Amino acid sequence: MNVIQYFERHPDEIFQATIEHIWLVGIAMLIAVAIGVPLGILVARRPWLSKPILGTANVAETIPSLALFGFLLPVPWLGDRAARLAIAALALYALLPIIRNTAAGISSVDPAVREAARGMGMTPSQILFKVELPLSMSTVLAGVRVATVLTIGIATIAAAVGAGGLGEYIFRGLAMVNNSLILAGAIPAALLALAADFLLSVLERSLRPGR
Amino acid sequence: MSADANPLLDASADGAVIAFRGVHYELAGGQTLLRDINFTVQRGETLVLLGRSGAGKTTALKLINRLLEPSRGEVHVEGRATLAWNPIALRRHIGYVIQETGLFPHYSVAENVALVPRLERKAAPYVRARVEELLALVGLDPTRYMERYPHELSGGQRQRVGVARAIAADPPILLMDEPFGALDPLTRTEVREEFQALQKRLGKTIVIVTHDTSEALLLGTRIALFEAGEIRGIYSPGEFLASDEPVAAAYAEQLRRLKEFERGT
Numbered sequence: 001m002n003v004i005q006y007f008e009r010h011p012d013e014i015f016q017a018t019i020e021h022i023w024l025v026g027i028a029m030l031i032a033v034a035i036g037v038p039l040g041i042l043v044a045r046r047p048w049l050s051k052p053i054l055g056t057a058n059v060a061e062t063i064p065s066l067a068l069f070g071f072l073l074p075v076p077w078l079g080d081r082a083a084r085l086a087i088a089a090l091a092l093y094a095l096l097p098i099i100r101n102t103a104a105g106i107s108s109v110d111p112a113v114r115e116a117a118r119g120m121g122m123t124p125s126q127i128l129f130k131v132e133l134p135l136s137m138s139t140v141l142a143g144v145r146v147a148t149v150l151t152i153g154i155a156t157i158a159a160a161v162g163a164g165g166l167g168e169y170i171f172r173g174l175a176m177v178n179n180s181l182i183l184a185g186a187i188p189a190a191l192l193a194l195a196a197d198f199l200l201s202v203l204e205r206s207l208r209p210g211r
Numbered sequence: 212m213s214a215d216a217n218p219l220l221d222a223s224a225d226g227a228v229i230a231f232r233g234v235h236y237e238l239a240g241g242q243t244l245l246r247d248i249n250f251t252v253q254r255g256e257t258l259v260l261l262g263r264s265g266a267g268k269t270t271a272l273k274l275i276n277r278l279l280e281p282s283r284g285e286v287h288v289e290g291r292a293t294l295a296w297n298p299i300a301l302r303r304h305i306g307y308v309i310q311e312t313g314l315f316p317h318y319s320v321a322e323n324v325a326l327v328p329r330l331e332r333k334a335a336p337y338v339r340a341r342v343e344e345l346l347a348l349v350g351l352d353p354t355r356y357m358e359r360y361p362h363e364l365s366g367g368q369r370q371r372v373g374v375a376r377a378i379a380a381d382p383p384i385l386l387m388d389e390p391f392g393a394l395d396p397l398t399r400t401e402v403r404e405e406f407q408a409l410q411k412r413l414g415k416t417i418v419i420v421t422h423d424t425s426e427a428l429l430l431g432t433r434i435a436l437f438e439a440g441e442i443r444g445i446y447s448p449g450e451f452l453a454s455d456e457p458v459a460a461a462y463a464e465q466l467r468r469l470k471e472f473e474r475g476t
Contacts, residue, residue, distance in 0.1 A: 110311070110313070110316075112309060112310075112311035112312070112313040113313050113314075113315060113316070114313075115278070115309060115313060116307065116309055116312070116313025116314070116315075117313070117315075118278060118302070119276055119278060119302060119307035119309070119313075119386075120302060120303075120307060120326060120327055120330075120376075120377075121298075121299045121300070121301075121302030121303035121327065121330065122299075122330065123299055126330065131315060134317050135315075135316065135317055
C-alpha cells in the first residue's frame with residue numbers, strides 16, 4: 001500500500017492527528033511568546049542579564065529533543081499528562097529565537113526616536129508599547145516564525161511519550177518498517193511547517209515599518 | 212505676550228525661565244563634561260549655545276528637560292529645580308526638536324504632530340484642528356501631508372514636522388539641538404529663515420544648540436559660547452562680533468573670511 005492509498009483510506013484519522021499536532025504546537029507557541037517576549041524586553045533593557053538568560057535558553061536548545069522529553073517525565077504535574085509534557089518541552093525549544101529576536105528588535109530602534117519619545121514626555125511604558133514594540137514587531141514575528149517551524153518538526157517526537165500528533169505515524173512506520181506510514185506523518189508535518197512559514201512571513205511583511 | 216515685545220523688557224517683568232546655577236556634569240567614569248555652568252534665559256528670549264562638537268552644548272540642553280541630571284549644582288525651570296519636577300510634567304512643558312528629528316517612522320505626519328496632545332488626552336476634533344493649524348504654520352499643506360509617513364518626506368519637510376510636533380501642545384519653552392544640521396545648505400537657509408519668522412510670532416523661550424556661527428547670529432538674542440565644558444562668555448550678536456575673547460574672535464574671524472571669499476577678495 002503506497003502513501004497515496006493510505007491518505008485515501010484514512011483521511012479522518014490523519015486529519016485528527018494533524019489537528020492534534022497543530023494544537024500541541026499552537027499552545028506551546030502561545031506559552032513561548034508569553035514568556036519569551038517579556039524576557040527579550042528584559043534582555044534589551046538590562047544587557048547584563050543577556051548572558052544568563054540567553055545562555056540558559058541556549059542550553060535548553062542544545063538538549064536533544066528525545067532526551068528532553070525523558071528529563072521532563074519525572075517532573076510532578078508536567079509528567080502526569082503526555083500532552084502537558086510535550087507542550088512544556090516544545091515551548092522551551094521555541095524560547096530562544098523569540099527572546100533573541102525581541103531583544104534585537106528593541107535594541108535596533110533608532111536612538112533618536114527613543115530620545116525624542118523621552119524628550120516629549122512619554123512614560124517608559126508608553127515608549128515600550130507605542131514606540132519600541134510596534135517598531136520591532138516584524139523582527140519579533142520573524143523569531144516567532146523560526147520558532148514555529150522548528151517546533152512543528154520537533155513536535156513529531158512528542159509521539160514518543162504518547163502525546164499524539166503526526167509523529168504517531170512516523171514512529172509506527174519506523175516500528176513496522178513501513179515507509180508509507182512514515183510519509184503519512186512526515187508529509188503533513190512538512191506541509192504544516194511550510195504553511196506556517198508562509199502565513200507568518202506574510203504577517204511579518206505587513207507589519208514592517210516603512211522607512 | 213505680543214510677538215514683537217522686547218525680550219529684555221519682558222525679562223525684567225517675568226524673571227528667568229531657565230537658570231543654571233553652578234552646574235557640573237560628570238560621567239560615571241569621572242570625566243567632566245560641564246564645569247561650573249551659570250546662565251539664565253529670560254522669557255521670550257532665544258539663547259544660542261554655540262561651540263564645537265564635544266564642547267558640552269548638547270549636554271547642557273539635555274539638563275534642561277532632565278534627560279540628564281546635574282552631578283553638582285542645580286538647573287531651574289520656571290523657578291523650580293528640575294529634580295523637584297515630575298520629569299514627565301517637565302518634558303510636556305518643554306518642546307524638543309533634535310537633529311535627526313526623531314519622527315516616529317510608524318506614525319503618519321498627523322499622528323506624529325498629534326502625539327503630545329493625544330498623550331494629554333485632548334479631544335479628537337481639537338487635536339485634528341490643531342494638527343492642521345500647525346502644519347499650515349510650518350508651511351506644509353495639511354491636506355497633502357497629513358497622511359504621509361516620514362520616509363515619504365524630504366529632509367526639510369521632516370524638520371518642519373519635527374518643529375510642528377514640538378510645539379503641538381503649545382509649550383512655553385522650546386529646546387532645539389542642531390535643528391537644521393542635517394539639511395543641505397539651501398534648504399537650511401530656507402527653513403532657518405522660516406523659523407526666524409515663526410519665532411517672532413510664537414514668542415516662546417527658546418534654547419538652540421548649534422556649531423554654525425551665522426545661524427547663532429541670525430537666530431539668537433544672546434549667544435553662550437561653549438568651549439571644553441565651560442562657558443567662555445555670553446554675548447549679544449553685536450558684542451559677539453566685536454569680542455576680543457580668543458575663541459569668540461576666532462569664530463568672528465572665520466565668518467569674516469567666509470564673507471570675503473563670497474565677495475571674491
